[in-house]
Amino acid sequence: MQKCRGVRGATTIEQNTQDQILSATQTLLITMLTQNQIDFQDIASILFTTTADITAAYPAKAARELGMQLVPLLCFQEMQVEGSLPFCIRILIHWNTSQPQDEIQHIYLNQAQQLRPDLSQK
Secondary structure, three states: EEEEEEEEEEEEEOOOOHHHHHHHHHHHHHHHHHHHHOOOOHHEEEEEEOOOOOOOOHHHHHHOOOOOOOOOOOEEOOOOOOOOOEEEEEEEEEEEOOOHHHOOOOOOOOHHHOOHHHHHHO
């Protein structure tokens, strides 16, 4: 039986440029999709968040450029918490799957590996 599961991921950029935002987001998305064998047709929606220092582009544009024309996408600004990781892009994919929750591969790249070292080493 299929259920809706969450697949998490995060990455960082070095500068607030459209190229870096789109490139880092595409790399993260492709890794999340590949590692979990996710087909676009099985994605219910994707939420993107960025820290307040990322303003040059919407990360959802990277998904559209990958061909996700029918997947509902939404971008948000992350809470501003003192001492939090700067230049961070986070993704939550809502995936319709029969995959057990403990077999889902959550992906953390670049400096975002420090957010979840327990999952980054998987």
